[in-house]
Amino acid sequence: MSERIGISWAEMRVRLVGARSYWVSTASPAAVPHAMPVWGVWLGERFWFSTGSGTAKARNLASNPRVSVHLESAAEVVSVSGVAEAVPEAARPPEVDAAYAAKYALPRTGEPATIVVGGSPVFAVTPRRAHGWFEGAFAESMTRWRFPEAGGAPVAEAMSYPPDPV
DSSP: OOOOOOOOHHHHHHHHHHOSOEEEEEEOTTOOEEEEEEOEEEETTEEEEEOOTTSHHHHHHHHOOEEEEEESOSSEEEEEEEEEEEOOGGGSOHHHHHHHHHHOBOTTTOOBOOSOSTTOOEEEEEEEEEEEEEGGGHHHHOEEEEOOTTOSOOEEEEOOSSOOOO
């Protein structure tokens, strides 16, 4: 039996904060999957992003708020599943806009980007579950976190591969 390689939530958070792009996966009312990359920020144990109100992401989230967010690497996996909600400007912490502007610059002008473009809705993803592992030590590093409904720190659980029989 190989020794477990623990992945801490602190390490996962560092990766979530530092990522440039995030893959957001939603499902249509007919259960058709949809995955697209977005810019966003991890702040206050939530993932914040925007999308045009007429996009498939926005339409899908209006009917089914469940969402998965995945970083770009398949070698050092960080995947978060949860529930997205549209957050109006009055309820959005100002730190979200500041973090977004500090992180992203518009490609053509170099000006700080804004999370809201043309009245686009801003979504906050509250995580319910997360997964992480290292490709080179897949079986030894697989870790799952569950987030308490009432809030608080996520609880880590070691996973096994192949999965334990139910």
